[in-house]
Every structure is written in structure tokens, then in C-alpha cells.
Amino acid sequence: MKLHILGCGDAFGSGGRNQSSYLVEATDKLFLLDCGATTLPAFKRAGFDPRRLDAILLSHLHGDHFGGIPFFFIEFLFLQPRTEPLVIAGPQGTEEKVRALFQVMYGGSTMNKEIPPTRFVLLHPDETANLDGIAITPFRVPHQSDAISLGLKVGCEGKTILFSGDSLWMQRFVELADGADLFLCECSFFREQPGMHVNYQTLATDLNRLRCKQLVLTHLGEEVLSRRNEIAAVVAEDGMVLEI
Numbered sequence: 001m002k003l004h005i006l007g008c009g010d011a012f013g014s015g016g017r018n019q020s021s022y023l024v025e026a027t028d029k030l031f032l033l034d035c036g037a038t039t040l041p042a043f044k045r046a047g048f049d050p051r052r053l054d055a056i057l058l059s060h061l062h063g064d065h066f067g068g069i070p071f072f073f074i075e076f077l078f079l080q081p082r083t084e085p086l087v088i089a090g091p092q093g094t095e096e097k098v099r100a101l102f103q104v105m106y107g108g109s110t111m112n113k114e115i116p117p118t119r120f121v122l123l124h125p126d127e128t129a130n131l132d133g134i135a136i137t138p139f140r141v142p143h144q145s146d147a148i149s150l151g152l153k154v155g156c157e158g159k160t161i162l163f164s165g166d167s168l169w170m171q172r173f174v175e176l177a178d179g180a181d182l183f184l185c186e187c188s189f190f191r192e193q194p195g196m197h198v199n200y201q202t203l204a205t206d207l208n209r210l211r212c213k214q215l216v217l218t219h220l221g222e223e224v225l226s227r228r229n230e231i232a233a234v235v236a237e238d239g240m241v242l243e244i
């Protein structure tokens with residue numbers, strides 16, 4: 001199984017990086033973890049046909065994590081129609097926000113425009129959802145005060161990926177990372193600062209307790225990028241392909 005890093009930047013495009021998106025390529029499945037605004041061009045640059053996409057799993061409903069979905073919708077409406085529904089799974093409010101965003105961006109002025117065939121799946125914290133061979137165990141993470149943000153533990157073809165979503169560092173990540181094949185952990189900052197995000201200095205105090213096979217830091221801001229030579233972990237790059 002491979003994971004293609006389509007976007008490892010933050011909301012601000014720091015370092016010229018794309019917004020959050022990771023493509024999981026399994027033998028039988030092709031799915032995204034998050035879908036920031038820059039995802040469709042990055043997906044095409046990686047050489048994939050959008051019609052092959054089975055599902056988009058969303059950690060939370062900030063624009064740099066779901067703002068790219070309307071571009072996939074217009075791809076399926078105007079360029080490459082699909083018959084099998086695209087599955088979109090995310091926290092409470094996902095269906096309403098995705099539909100509303102599409103209407104704002106590409107809807108008609110008087111009538112709502114139909115979206116392509118889509119099946120929405122609501123993810124509940126600590127309840128495993130099974131989507132045709134993809135097992136998702138979402139868990140709540142501290143990131144937004146007015147909405148639910150999730151981290152995702154995803155199992156597929158015998159492999160496990162732990163994705164932090166956007167979150168403050170929390171001890172639960174240490175437990176959840178135990179035995180994971182890949183821990184994709186956001187690291188927006190190097191030192192502690194305001195904003196509900198991981199900073200490297202805090203994460204570093206737990207580095208030797210993480211028992212995952214691979215740790216990759218992502219969702220990188222300018223300050224952490226400027227100090228990357230002080231980081232004792234793999235730092236993501238757009239276009240990087242990880243063997244899991």
C-alpha cells in the first residue's frame with residue numbers, strides 16, 4: 001500500500017505547499033484523507049484518474065481540509081461522469097457544509113444544482129465505520145471549540161494509518177500510535193504558540209514513546225519549516241510517496 005502526499009501545507013500555503021490531502025493507494029481501493037482546496041490538481045499531477053477515487057475521509061470542516069471537494073464534483077459533472085457514488089465520510093455537519101459550499105461555488109442563482117452521485121457517511125467519535133474494506137475509527141481531537149474535529153485511525157488491507165487531523169498534541173496519540181504502520185501527525189509549529197495545533201517541542205518529549213513503524217510530520221507552517229534541520233523525524237513534502 002502507498003500513501004501519496006498531495007498536500008502537506010497549512011491553511012496559508014506555507015512554503016508554497018498544497019493544503020491538506022493524502023491519497024491512499026491500496027490494491028483494491030483509492031481514497032483520500034482530507035481534501036484541501038488544492039487537491040484535484042495535485043491528484044492529477046500524481047497521475048491518477050479522478051473516476052477511480054472511491055472515498056474522501058474528512059478529519060474536520062476547515063476549508064484547508066474540505067474546500068477541494070467542489071472541484072471533484074464539477075469534474076464528475078462536466079468532464080468525467082461517474083456512476084458509482086463517491087463516498088464522503090466526515091464529522092457532524094459534513095453533508096450540509098459540502099452541499100452548501102458547492103452551491104456557493106457552482107450552484108445556480110435560483111435553483112440548487114445537483115451534485116454527482118455521492119454517499120455521505122457520518123463519523124461518530126469512537127465508533128468504527130466500515131466502508132467496503134476501509135475501517136475508520138474516528139476519535140475527537142482538541143482543535144475547534146465550535147465544531148467537532150476528528151483524528152482518524154484507518155485500517156485497510158491489513159495496514160493501519162493513524163492521522164491526527166488538526167489537533168493540539170495529546171497523550172492519546174501515544175496509545176493510538178502503538179502498532180500503527182504510519183502515524184501522519186500534524187506539526188504546524190516548532191515552539192508552543194497560540195492556536196490549537198501540535199508544536200514540535202511538545203511532541204519531541206514523547207518521541208521515544210511512539211511505537212509506530214513510521215512517523216511523518218505534516219501540515220507545516222513557516223516557522224517550523226525554518227527550523228526543520230532541528231527536527232528528528234521525517235518531514236513531509238508534496239509529491240512524497242510512502243510505502244506502508
Ligand SMILES: [Zn+2]
Binds near residue numbers: 010011020062166219
Ligand atoms: Zn488545517
Ligand SMILES: [Zn+2]
Binds near residue numbers: 060062143166
Ligand atoms: Zn483546522
